[in-house]
Amino acid sequence: VTANAVPQGLRAVPGGGLRGDFVAPGDKSISHRALILGALAQGETRVEGLLESADVLATAAALRAFGAACERQGAGVWLVKGAAWRSPKGPIDCGNSGTAARLLMGAAAGFPIETLFGGDESLRRRPMGRVTAPLAGMGARFDGAATLPIQMRGGALHGIAHRNEPASAQVKSALLLAGLRANGPVELVERAPSRDHTEIMLRAFGCDVESRGFEGGVMVSLGARRDLVGTGVQVPGDPSSAAFPVVAALVTPGSDVIVRNVLLNPLRSGLLDTLIEMGAEIQVSNRRWLGGELVGDLRARSSRLRGVEVPAERAPSMIDEYPVLAVAAACASGTTFMRGLDELRHKESDRLDGMARGLAACGVEAAAEGESLAIRPAGRPPGGASVETRGDHRIAMSFLVLGLAAQRPVTVDRADMIATSFPGFAAMMRSLGAQLEEV
Ligand code: S3P
Numbered sequence: 001v002t003a004n005a006v007p008q009g010l011r012a013v014p015g016g017g018l019r020g021d022f023v024a025p026g027d028k029s030i031s032h033r034a035l036i037l038g039a040l041a042q043g044e045t046r047v048e049g050l051l052e053s054a055d056v057l058a059t060a061a062a063l064r065a066f067g068a069a070c071e072r073q074g075a076g077v078w079l080v081k082g083a084a085w086r087s088p089k090g091p092i093d094c095g096n097s098g099t100a101a102r103l104l105m106g107a108a109a110g111f112p113i114e115t116l117f118g119g120d121e122s123l124r125r126r127p128m129g130r131v132t133a134p135l136a137g138m139g140a141r142f143d144g145a146a147t148l149p150i151q152m153r154g155g156a157l158h159g160i161a162h163r164n165e166p167a168s169a170q171v172k173s174a175l176l177l178a179g180l181r182a183n184g185p186v187e188l189v190e191r192a193p194s195r196d197h198t199e200i201m202l203r204a205f206g207c208d209v210e211s212r213g214f215e216g217g218v219m220v221s222l223g224a225r226r227d228l229v230g231t232g233v234q235v236p237g238d239p240s241s242a243a244f245p246v247v248a249a250l251v252t253p254g255s256d257v258i259v260r261n262v263l264l265n266p267l268r269s270g271l272l273d274t275l276i277e278m279g280a281e282i283q284v285s286n287r288r289w290l291g292g293e294l295v296g297d298l299r300a301r302s303s304r305l306r307g308v309e310v311p312a313e314r315a316p317s318m319i320d321e322y323p324v325l326a327v328a329a330a331c332a333s334g335t336t337f338m339r340g341l342d343e344l345r346h347k348e349s350d351r352l353d354g355m356a357r358g359l360a361a362c363g364v365e366a367a368a369e370g371e372s373l374a375i376r377p378a379g380r381p382p383g384g385a386s387v388e389t390r391g392d393h394r395i396a397m398s399f400l401v402l403g404l405a406a407q408r409p410v411t412v413d414r415a416d417m418i419a420t421s422f423p424g425f426a427a428m429m430r431s432l433g434a435q436l437e438e439v
Helices: 028-040 054-065 098-109 129-138 169-179 197-204 239-251 270-277 312-318 322-330 342-346 351-361 393-405 416-420 425-431
Strands: 010-013 019-023 044-048 069-074 077-081 114-118 141-143 150-153 158-163 183-190 209-214 217-222 232-234 256-263 281-290 293-301 336-338 365-369 372-376 383-387 408-412 435-438
Touching: 010 393, 019 425, 028 044, 028 054, 028 069, 028 077, 028 098, 028 169, 028 197, 028 232, 054 069, 054 098, 054 416, 098 114, 098 129, 098 150, 098 169, 129 141, 129 150, 129 158, 129 169, 158 169, 169 183, 169 197, 169 217, 197 209, 239 256, 239 270, 239 281, 239 293, 239 322, 239 393, 239 425, 270 281, 270 312, 270 322, 322 336, 322 351, 322 372, 322 393, 342 351, 351 365, 351 372, 351 383, 351 393, 383 393, 393 408, 393 416, 425 435
Parallel strands: 019 256, 044 232, 158 183, 383 408
Antiparallel strands: 010 408, 010 435, 044 077, 069 077, 114 150, 141 150, 183 217, 209 217, 256 293, 281 293, 336 372, 365 372
């Protein structure tokens, strides 16, 4: 680092075991939904345990621009008051957040207002046609529809029957939110069910939402009662963030870490199942219900992991966890095959390519081909590399975890964007004993 340079990167230095006990930060998906549903509801919604990350704060700012009150009362405690949404005075900046962009588009589509949606460089590359096409089918009008920036005029929507393929919870949620103010049936079919937090929370706000088995998958439909009434929401801990200290503990010898209050919704727990199949010593205790969702405490200890085959059907339940699973696989014995990963190419970066290149830089044999990734480790990962994150928070956190277990340190070129999902990541990892240095 030269004299005036602001450190942007982080280096993880291999060291002793990780030990400690902490409460997982709030779930990002549920945090966005709590604010948005609050802003659509009559009356007040008090949210506790909100994740105050850059992505969620982008949603909060957008909701204020749409005319709702959305204010912080204390750490993780927010008060939201719903309103009839109005045209925002300026563009809505969704930052790095696909969830903000797609869910807000759906929610705003129900009102006769005009909105310009924008986002950062990464978000402007991500596909939006999957949400603008069905919203147009419901009657919303668009100027630009494939990628941001997109101008939308909403209002006077009708119902829709939509096959959600590939299963995207963001698309499903956008259409359900638009459907709240639409005339006519709203029915979505998924072959492999995606996360159902929107459905669970809509019910808590008094809306009729039905989910039932359909042609081997699931059909989600809105009923007649579509008015939302403000309520209290308690946000469970984010399994996608808990994944980093859990995998770090598994792969770093001498570790014993407890992460509390982690969401255990089966549509989010694919990583846990996979790690257990790999031989991970993970115990789940204190299972309980929190805000309509199952949560529990995870204890993870250093483990001898074995390579496994991860079936394509599991992808929706662990879609954000493949980067850190790839790290676990790099520290295992034997080959791991992951299939059905096409959607990883459309995340904050092309994660399939980013993982394969980063692993190769760290001396681990990894091949991304089509929709799959094969990882063939040969002993403890050499490390000793600098990894390009391409501005992707989960790639950054994953390679920092790898650095803790490698033979030599691993540096990531950027760490600032970790704050989009897990602002306390570095502090939490250091509190467990990890050595992370600014570079
Ligand atoms: C999310 C759904 C997933 C996931 C994203 C959050 C959500 O995206 O990758 O991080 O909150 O609904 P897709 O809907 O594109 O699969």
